[in-house]
Amino acid sequence: MVNKTTTQDKILDAAEQLFASTGFADTSLRQITSMAQVNLAAVNYHFGSKKELIQSVLQRYLSVLMPRLDQEFSQLLASQKQNDLTAVLSVFIKPLLELNKVQHHGTRMFLQLLGRGYTDVQGHLRWFFNHHYGRTLDKFVLLVQQACPDLPASEIFWRLHFSLGTVVFTMASNQALQEIAAADFNENVEIEGVIHRLIPYLAAGIASPLTLASQTH
Amino acid sequence: MVNKTTTQDKILDAAEQLFASTGFADTSLRQITSMAQVNLAAVNYHFGSKKELIQSVLQRYLSVLMPRLDQEFSQLLASQKQNDLTAVLSVFIKPLLELNKVQHHGTRMFLQLLGRGYTDVQGHLRWFFNHHYGRTLDKFVLLVQQACPDLPASEIFWRLHFSLGTVVFTMASNQALQEIAAADFNENVEIEGVIHRLIPYLAAGIASPLTLASQTH
DNA sequence: GTACATTTCAAACAAGTGTTTTAATTTAGT
DNA sequence: ACTAAATTAAAACACTTGTTTGAAATGTAC
Known part of the structure; x- marks a missing residue:
């Protein structure tokens, strides 16, 4: 038997694709099982519920990405040299692009899914993420604070959420x-190109000088 | 009879609140009509369909906001002085905050709805917006281009969408x-405070210098 | 090959959705 | 006050949703 894809994987692949393009709420289990060419009941048999299927789809990527990020963060924290913001943000690039190895269109699909996860959110995904990867996130925030020693913590909080919005x-x-x-600019930018445009934009925003307006409000 | 609120307004008020907090897809007509204390069929009678109700909820704000913005943009375009980015972005502040006059928590609700509208999007809202207010949007893009003469149009395209993401x-x-x-910083920031933090962040991101990386990708 | 567990399948389930229908009621014009 | 239009009301409609059921099929170990 060559290259036997299990029912679970067929479901995960189909669900991933449909969730990314249609969103979680607007994708039905019947669409998923039909595209995966498996029986409808297979989802509940293998994953329990739709909610758990959603988490499994994300987990397939997160379980690869987050440990890698955590390692990179720890490494930067350990090296005592002064890290600038662009360097900190650039840490994301390699681990993200390596997701293409876990699945065919890995990076693009995953990021699109993550966007959906944060906007469709009813709560359980947010909890799921913080619960599993909160520690890693803390390291990142610490790195940003070290790179921007002049910014108060509250300002960094807001600007990181602004940035999260951009990315998501x-x-x-x-x-x-x-x-x-x-269509408009004859530009064919791959996901990698978008990421490289994103980083200087984010770095400039996060590091923008404090103005009188932002202090008095 | 004092202060008679029509059925339509009761529906709009309830729908607005529920859409903002739960999203469009996850809010049912029965929730809306129950909160509004009107009959279920009233939605289809007065608005035709749920889709048209969604558009009406947004339209109540857009029909006030967009003409005001359009006027401000035209005024800036007419004055021949060199407008810097912060000035262009600040144009949004006053018209946005004036939405509080059309409804009690106008600005906050509207912006939250707009966010939902762009993330839940199945397409019809995006079309609706571009169809009605595309001209106004073009003026804004023109102003940004004038404020950033060194940036190519494609770069501005991407950075404006990055910014849209942040806002939304x-x-x-x-x-x-x-x-x-x-809870974390003992900060009680009103919507106005968030807007004032947002503008320097966005201005810095949009105006960030072109890097080698962003040019070669 | 028999026995047991795992997996697949078609069908039904219960609940919720937006919308339509038909009749009752209220409102407005003359 | 009468008539006609506009609005409200309760009920049913047609459809989709996630989930469960119980029997068939498949795989695995002895």
Whole structure:
């Protein structure tokens, strides 16, 4: 037997694709099982419920990505040299692009899914993520604080969430954006190109000087 | 008879609140009509369909906001002086905050709805917006281009969408963010405060210098 | 090959959805 | 006050959703 894909994997692959393009709420189990060419009941048999299927789809990527990120963060924290913001943000690039190895269109799909996960959110995904990977996130925040010693913690909080918005939104609507860019500017940017445009934008925003306005409000 | 609120308004008020907190897809007409204390069929009678109700909820704000913005943009375009980015972005502040006059928690609700509208999007809202307010949007893009003459149009395209992501995401999760900020930093920031933190962040990101990386990808 | 556990399958289930229908009621015009 | 239009009301409709059931099929160990 060559290259036997299990029922679980067929479901995960189909679900991933449909969730990314249609969202979690607007994708039915019947769509998923039909595309995966498995029986409807297989989802509940193998994953328990739709909610657990959603988590499994994300977990397939997160379980690879997050330990890698954690390791990179720890390494940067250990090296005592002064890290600038661009360097800290660039840590994401390699681990993210390596997701293409776990699945065919790994990076793009995963980021799009992550976008969906944060916007469709009813709560359980947010909890799931913080519960499993909160420690890793803390290391990242610490690195940003070290790179921006002049910014108060509250300001960094807001700016990191602003940045999260940029990333999440860009990735959730990545496909549409790339199509527009291709049509309007004859630009064929892969996901890698978007990431490289993103980092200087984010770095400039996060490190922007404190203004009088932002202090008095 | 004093202060008679029509059925339509009762529906709009309830729908607005539920859409903002639960999203469009996850809010049922029965929830809406029950909160509004009107008959279920009233939605289809007065608005035609759920889809049209969603558009009406947004339209109540957009029909006030967009003409005001359009006027401000035209005014800036007419004045021949060199506009810097912060000035262009600041144009949004006053018209946005004036939405509080059309409804009690106007600005916050509207921005949260707008966030939902762009993330839940199945397409019809995006079309609706571009169809009605595309011209106004073009003026804004022109102003940004004038403020950043060194940036190619394609780069501006990407950075404006990055910024859109920040705004949309921040507003969609505005309530949660304010609660966290209040708990962690003893900060009680109103919507106005968030906007004033947002503008320098966005301005710095949009105007960030071109790097080698962003040019070669 | 028999026995046991795992997996697949078709069908039904219970609950929820947006929408339509038909009749009752209220409102407005003359 | 009468008539006609606009609005409200309760009920049913047609459909989709996630989940469960119980029997058939498949795989595995002895």
